[in-house]
Each structure stands twice: as structure tokens, then as C-alpha cells.
Amino acid sequence: MTGEVSADGASLVRVGMVDDHRSPIWGIERVLDPIPDISLVCAASTVDAVLGGMPLDVVLLDLRLGDGTTPRENVNALTAAGVATVVYTSGEHPALLRSAARAGALGVVLKSADESVIIDAIRAAARGRAVLTTEWAAAIDGDPELAAVDLSPQLQKVLALYASGETSARVGTALGVSAETVNEYLKRIRQKYADAGRPTRTKVDLFKRAVEDGWLPVPQRYRRTTGVVSDDARGRRR
Template identity: 70%
Template sequence: MDESSDEAPAPVDPEPVLRVGMVDDHRSPVWGVERILQDVTDLELAASAATVGELLTQTTELDVVLLDLRLGDGTTPMENVSRLGEHGIRTVVYTSGEHPDLLRSAARAGTLGVVLKSASEEQIVAAVRAAGRGQEVLTTEWAAAIDGDPNLDAVDLSPQLQRVLTLYASGGTSVSVGQELGVAPDTVNEYLKRIRQKYADAGRPTRTKLDLFKRAVEDGWLPMPHRSGHGED
């Protein structure tokens, strides 16, 4: 007699649970995502915080982080995406859709995409799942941010040049920047010439100090200023 029909079916491996983090300095979006994910068996909201630093002190065992663009600690999207990436954590920008320049900054740092806070629950879940698998999160907002920046990869500054740009554009002088970096003012001026030349080559001239500040904001080296604006050149 054939007893094979009595054999139990082979067990099916369950879907791995993706550990999700969230960085937002307002609690209501966190509560919303918590509610959305509570019945999703393959996604777990494992940690949330107001800053990336606070999140990483809680845990680095995360697969993907939903990241708000503008945080109260003044960090830039580029800093935050890069810092999470150092721990092997993927990111999806979770935003109301404003500030395309900040989206481009996040893109330069390697975020996988953007999902709007007004998106449907299904879209948010799909975005987190895709990012957890290492796939880009393709949305119209993401495409618009990328397409709107023809110079996305046009200016590549070394860490030293980035530091010079941020210090100088933030109001420093050749002397004060040199003191901060331990180099002579003439060396700082040479760095600034190289920075200006790189932007000129990319078709984004920097004739004034204010121009340098604008480029630093556009490229994510400095946070976007508040409405009070930036000081004069």
C-alpha cells in the first residue's frame, strides 16, 4: 500500500521579518507608521527617535529606516543617509513632499527613494518592503527630484574640500578655517580656488561667498536655512 499520501507536507519557511527604524522629530508620523505596520507580519517597527544619533544608540540592527528630511538637530539628509549607510542600513525618505533640493541631497548620499507622508498605507508598506530588499523605491516624487537635478553627480568634493566649503560658507574666514583645520590661510585660499573651479566646470559658478553658501546647501553639505535667511557676503 502506498503510504505517501499520509506524509505531512514539507514546512514552508516564513518570510524574514524586516526590522524598520524611523527618524522623525514629530511623534504623530511615528504613531501613524506604528499603526500601519502593527498588522504587517513581515515588517516590525523596531526603533524610532528624533535624530539619527539617538536611533543608533538604541540599535544598529535595522534593515531600513524611514527618514524625515528636516530634523531639528540641523543635520543634513546627506549626513544622515551616509551615517546610516555606514551601518549597512538602507533608507527611504519619508516626507511631506517639500524641499526638492533636500531630496536631491539624500539622493547623492544613496537613499533608495522617497515616499510621501500622504501616501496610502499600501504604498508605504510596499516602499519599506522594496527598500528592505535593496530595491529602489520608484515614485513620481523621486523621479522629479532626480530629473530636476542635471548636475546630480557633477561636483565631487574630497572630505577636506567639503570641510573647507562648509566652514567658509558658514561665515568663516581664511584665517579661522585654517585654524580649525590646522593649515595656513594661503592653503585655505588654494582649496577655495579648487572648489570654485569645480563648480565652474559643472556650470554652477560661485562668484561670491553667498554663492558658495547656496551650493553647499544645494549639495547637502549644509542644512537649509530658516526663513530668516543667511547673512550677507
């Protein structure tokens, strides 16, 4: 999160936008203009152009750009620059969504989403948290390249608790083991995901893996009535 502050003293989230059409940019300008703690500081048609401007905390990234770059290339470039990525798309290209998810985008927001969803997504991403939407869940749940990872019941519990925000000490207390044992369990979990080609370098990565494999549910507020990540999906991945 940036150290800059808004007029009312809150931390200011600096947002960039990458889209080669002007109308979505105008829409985001209108959405963010009255929000005191978020500022759209630049917009461009390429990631390189956005990164060449002012320092940024979050970028809203369209998936299909005229410069021929791929979602993976763009997310990787933003991540290397220390910028969180939220895919901002019309959602009609599931394969591109999955590519962005695998590259490390924090989430997906549809261009048709309510203003409150867009604002919440930016704030979450600025704090390094996954942006949990139905579209993001659908992208990862339908990805055939997500190799299954087999975790014992104890490792499942450790992953679910730790990825939910608990510390190693609190996980240990809940399970009746030491914090050191929990850390050893976490090493095993990370290794298993690394062996499957699904690295977990951060706690956010662990959270994403837990949701992807059904150890944690997508919060109820982000599910449609039909359900995207369900108990059936959890069973398929075990």
C-alpha cells in the same frame, strides 16, 4: 535582509524611524502593526539615537530635523551602518530631496502616500532595491547637479539590460557578445559615471543612473498622468 523571522515564518524587516514629531511615528505604528513581516522596532528624533538601538534593516528618514543635520549626513551615516534609507517626507523641499537622492537614499515616500505604497517601499528597500515613486523621479529629474554622461548606443543597451536585472551572460546572449565583453562594457560605463562624479558601486546604483538619464523609464504604475520622467527628459540628457 535580516535573518530573523516573523510569527508566520517570513523574513522579518526591522524598521527604524527618524522624525522629531510624534504624529508621523504614530501613523507608521498604525500602518505596520498588522503587517506580519515588518516591525517598527525603534523611533527617535536623530539618526545617532536610532543607530544606537536595535539592529535595523530600513530607516524611514524625515528630511528636516531639529538637530541641524543635513539629509546627506544622515543618509551617509545610515549607509555606513548597513541600513537602507527611505526618505519619508511631506515633500515640500525639493533641494533636500535631491540631496538625499545624491547621498544614496533608495527612494522617497510622501507622508500622504497610501499605506500600500509605504509597505511596498519598505519591502523593496529591505531587498536593496530602488523605491520607485513619482517624487523620487521628480527629485533626480530636476537635479541640475546630475552631470550628463554620454553613452554609445551599445553601452546604452548594456546598461538598460543589466540594470533591469539581467546577468552579464544573458545581456551578452541578447546582444550577441560574450559575457566578458559585457563586463568590459560595464567597466566603461562605471568609469564614465565616476568621471562625472556619479559613482555606480552597486547594481542598484546602475539602475538609478539608468532611470536618471532616461535609459530606463520609471515603471508606469509610479507615473502621474502628466509624467515625470518622459521621453523629452530622456532626450535632454542624451
